[in-house]
Amino acid sequence: MTINVIGIATAAAVTNVNLVLQAMGRGPGNISRKATTVADPAWDATPTHYFMSDQGVTPEFQAQLLGFANGDLPPLPEGVVWGEEGVISAQDALAAIASPNFSFASFSGAFTPGEQVQASLDALGLHVIPFPEI
């Protein structure tokens, strides 16, 4: 059974949420897809939120995301320290991951990635900003 995660950050918080995820060793810019509270948005609509899809995460990562809601900073890889050498400060990290700046939902493998995105955005009244038609 896989664990799949849809993570959502507000537009105001997405930069710092991404810095938290980057500090965890997950690379830059994890949350990148645009969403908005406005129904039927055009491709150039201004995003109010951003989201990511991460299929097949570890139970440890899921638990760390749950910890966000409890104000728990995640553990960092060896040699990475909050607030040092370009890593976001612990204070800014805590503010970034606090609700409602960041939310997530997890799903079993019974749901397609598209269904997961739809359910997660629906729960927050959000709509995917599509790409330009090509």
Add this chain to the structure above:
Amino acid sequence: MLIRGVVSSPVRGVVGSGFGGDTFSLDAFMASQSAGFWYNFLRDDTMFQKDVGPTPADGPNEVIGLALSQRLWGGQTRTGYLAGQPELVANGDFASGLDNWADAGGNGSAVVVGGVLQITEGTSREERRQVLTVVAGRTYRISATLGGSLPVLYLGSTTSGANLGNIQATGERFITATTTTLSIRLQTLNTLGSGLTATFDDISVREVSQVPATQSTTSFKPKFQTTGAAFDGTDDNLLTNYTAGSGANFMIAKVVVPASLAETQVIIGANAALDAGRVRLGITTAGRLRLSVEGVDLDGSTDLRGQTVVVGATTDPVSGQVRTFAGSSQQAASAAAAALTTTIPLRIGARNNDGAAANFFGGSIQHVLAGREFIDLARFNQIANALGA
């Protein structure tokens, strides 16, 4: 080593033989291309979880951060191919003492004992160094046997750099050269003046792939499955460093098409700013194969939704023709003197929109190939048959 889904063909690896009739070899055909790639997402020795390796992505749902092109492997395993590649490090086994390893400073000691380099830290950083000539853009496998106290092997694109990472324990790492220089610097991480000793042996650098496909952001990484790399249709993609040629080109993929698509999804593609030089092979909401190039958006006639199918496209600015294929048939053809972008590299699982990923593919990709030839239906069918269509 178990190799799943290695493509078999009647005369695999007969480079330079004819490609027609009963003797078609996809390995030989791909090797004959002046440039290109072939990612086989069904194998267990071409993919790694991080973009520098070395942990393989060969189990269900393991993320893919690096995929190596097997275009030039001639049907061999990665290990077999590497064994035949020239060794770029001189005296990497220290059989000739310190030959080829320049003294780059420090007042400790560097001695070879029993074919093993021992570096002992002084009060200034002791270092031995070798600078190799490599080809920018190509991927190399670095391996080393390290021991003792806190050894470190720095990799850099300049003679004194470390920008390509480091190795601190016995193992291997994959790096893509950014210049024609690759420096290997052997040091310890011990406290200056500690007098502690690290050991180094069997240092090796060999070219493993000319075109890597990488992803360094975890949530963007597709997942290994026995049915192919699974792309989530939201943000998963791999970035190659391959750009189309100014002449003829082809792109072919064996994919599992999603059962439904909310917007056009791109299997492989790139475009420069303002859609210039666009080249995109994707699936429309109606399940039609679509090739987008300058001058034409060419849609196929077959609904491919839910199918496992080999699809392809080919372009030739000289004859001014473009064609698409799916299954065993030509889907569409048109006149279009399409000049494809030669500056924006192709993404897999999305289009590379002048550097940003967009229009993500939400299915599985088993194989994806590219090369520089204008192909006809007969050639496409040979390739598709070799891919197990």
